[in-house]
Amino acid sequence: MAQLDRVLGVFPTAAAVQAKRLEVIAGNIANASTPQYRARDVDFRAALREAGDEMRLAVTHQKHIESPEQLTRDALQYRVPLAPARDGNTVETHIEEAAYGDA
Known part of the structure; x- marks a missing residue:
């Protein structure tokens, strides 16, 4: 398994984050x-x-590496709207659709 990890590198982690x-x-x-x-x-x-x-901290066992589901504040941020709605909603559908297509 360690050899496979070296071959794949960061790609499995990047796919999980994406x-x-x-x-x-x-x-x-x-x-x-x-x-x-x-x-x-x-x-x-x-x-x-x-x-x-x-990954660098816990490589002794495959299950020690946490999935990116536990994102910190640095990674999970609120989006700043260009034109917030009157009801306080900050979702701009065209921005979200573009971000989804770009991801």
């Missing part, structure tokens, strides 16, 4: 009409850096 980002963006889109909902996004670089730090 999947979490897509989940967060999909949640934003699903809550586009929810009053007071604040859109969020994942800072991919911060999340990948955190996941990399965890």
Whole structure:
């Protein structure tokens, strides 16, 4: 397994972080009409850096490495809206759709 980890490198972690980002963006889109909902996004670089730090700390057993589902404040941030809605919702559907397509 260690040899496979060396071959794949950071790609499994990057794929997991990207999947979490897509989940967060999909949640934003699903809550586009929810009053007071604040859109969020994942800072991919911060999340990948955190996941990399965890990997360096715990390599004795495969199950010691945590998944990126536990993102810290550095990685999971609120999105700053260009034009917030009157009801306090900060989701801008066109921005979320572009981010989803870009991820």
